Amino acid sequence: MSGRWWALVAVSLATFMTYLDNNVVNVALPTIQRDLALTISGLEWIVSAYILVFAGLLLAGGRLADVFGPRTAFFGGLAVFTLASVAAGLAGSQETLIAARAVQGLGAALLTPSTLALLPRIFPDARERATAVGIWSAVGALALAIGPLTGGFLSENADWGWIFLINLPIGMIAAVIGLRSIRVERAAAGRSSLDLPGLATSAVALFALTYALIEGESRGWTSAPILGAFAAFAVAAVAFLVVESRTAQPMIDLTLFRERVFSGGLLSMGLWSFGVFGIYFFTALYLQSALGFSPTEAGAGFVPMALLMAVIASVSPRIAERFGSAGTVAAGLGLMAVAIGGLSSAGEGSHYLDLLPWFLLYGAGAGLLVPLTNVVLNAMPPARAGVASGVLNVSREVFGLLGITILGAILSARQSAVGGAPLHAFLEAYRFTLVIAAAIVLVGVPVSVYSLRRTRAASASAEPSEPAVAEPVA
Numbered sequence: 430m431s432g433r434w435w436a437l438v439a440v441s442l443a444t445f446m447t448y449l450d451n452n453v454v455n456v457a458l459p460t461i462q463r464d465l466a467l468t469i470s471g472l473e474w475i476v477s478a479y480i481l482v483f484a485g486l487l488l489a490g491g492r493l494a495d496v497f498g499p500r501t502a503f504f505g506g507l508a509v510f511t512l513a514s515v516a517a518g519l520a521g522s523q524e525t526l527i528a529a530r531a532v533q534g535l536g537a538a539l540l541t542p543s544t545l546a547l548l549p550r551i552f553p554d555a556r557e558r559a560t561a562v563g564i565w566s567a568v569g570a571l572a573l574a575i576g577p578l579t580g581g582f583l584s585e586n587a588d589w590g591w592i593f594l595i596n597l598p599i600g601m602i603a604a605v606i607g608l609r610s611i612r613v614e615r616a617a618a619g620r621s622s623l624d625l626p627g628l629a630t631s632a633v634a635l636f637a638l639t640y641a642l643i644e645g646e647s648r649g650w651t652s653a654p655i656l657g658a659f660a661a662f663a664v665a666a667v668a669f670l671v672v673e674s675r676t677a678q679p680m681i682d683l684t685l686f687r688e689r690v691f692s693g694g695l696l697s698m699g700l701w702s703f704g705v706f707g708i709y710f711f712t713a714l715y716l717q718s719a720l721g722f723s724p725t726e727a728g729a730g731f732v733p734m735a736l737l738m739a740v741i742a743s744v745s746p747r748i749a750e751r752f753g754s755a756g757t758v759a760a761g762l763g764l765m766a767v768a769i770g771g772l773s774s775a776g777e778g779s780h781y782l783d784l785l786p787w788f789l790l791y792g793a794g795a796g797l798l799v800p801l802t803n804v805v806l807n808a809m810p811p812a813r814a815g816v817a818s819g820v821l822n823v824s825r826e827v828f829g830l831l832g833i834t835i836l837g838a839i840l841s842a843r844q845s846a847v848g849g850a851p852l853h854a855f856l857e858a859y860r861f862t863l864v865i866a867a868a869i870v871l872v873g874v875p876v877s878v879y880s881l882r883r884t885r886a887a888s889a890s891a892e893p894s895e896p897a898v899a900e901p902v903a
Contacts, residue, residue: 439607482534484826491819506539511600518594581728642834693880699828741796764794
């Protein structure tokens, strides 16, 4: 196997590790809650702290990759993420665990844009690049299969800390392989700079919005802290737009949103992420609370869905070449919406086999959205590809965060309104929340049909990017 394919192994392992961390926690949440005496808000912050920092600093991570080179950013992010995982695995309190999760988000914010920046440089040939992106995406989907099962097995049979400590050997293997195989162009000094005002205003806006959504139910939606948080979000968001429109090297080039494919593709990706993050989080709780699954059984319950997602992800670029990206992505979102709606029929007397067809339909739909990454990036001029990839990842992570927080707020409000026995109230709220989620994901069908029309998937006929100059290996 040639060096560039070994480089893909290293990049895919790092991606696998960050994707794994997105969902390995969910099944173990009840165990963590018991051991650390956490509230529901504390549980959400264990998930949201990671996503919040990840999404808030993704654009800065992309800029650092431009300034110092994607290879340097990749190994820096890998080191931060791996060490933070060790700290999370050894945490003995809620505060320590949430802090470690936030540092993990910092590492992931460096890793994720650097992997997308590395792939075109490692694979300048368009056909090889399409194959590499398909493999990279399938590995991420595979992490969704292994994550819940791994989290459930470790939390039930060992200690929940191992769901984080498992990242140590994965990170070390990725580092060893990457140091020997990743050879890309070294960035020229002074070529770009960080947009610190843009970073600050975007981070404040995202943090304020997340805080309001997570704490709104417990503190009261009209309380001073929550109204203040919403006000801070509005002010920071406006300030961010003003800063980005005036700076010479913005974190986000606002003119990108004039492109139909780019803006529509971002929204389609965001709606996909909204469904994936939100449903995984709350369905993990449902399987254990309502169906009486053990953590391992709950994790295993997700495996068929995610394995099918990985299989479809590996072939979806070919499907998009044959039928067009608009139809492929629209079909994927439509299948996801139908599956989420089908899951809302689950009740107290349901069994896993009642849910399995909807899980499989959901996995098939989610796998069809893989070509969207190539479509959005290929719609941009080469000079804007780095910025576009950063914004694409922000869209995915921010919508994933909103999937957890918004659906969590809806579920909590509905549960309080229903009343009665705790299990009955939870089930009624869970089913109601799924209907709302299905409607939101369904919006992506007309959006993708309109924005991606007459857009084909990346093919070998695409012009290859300029070959990169090999960076010496330290």
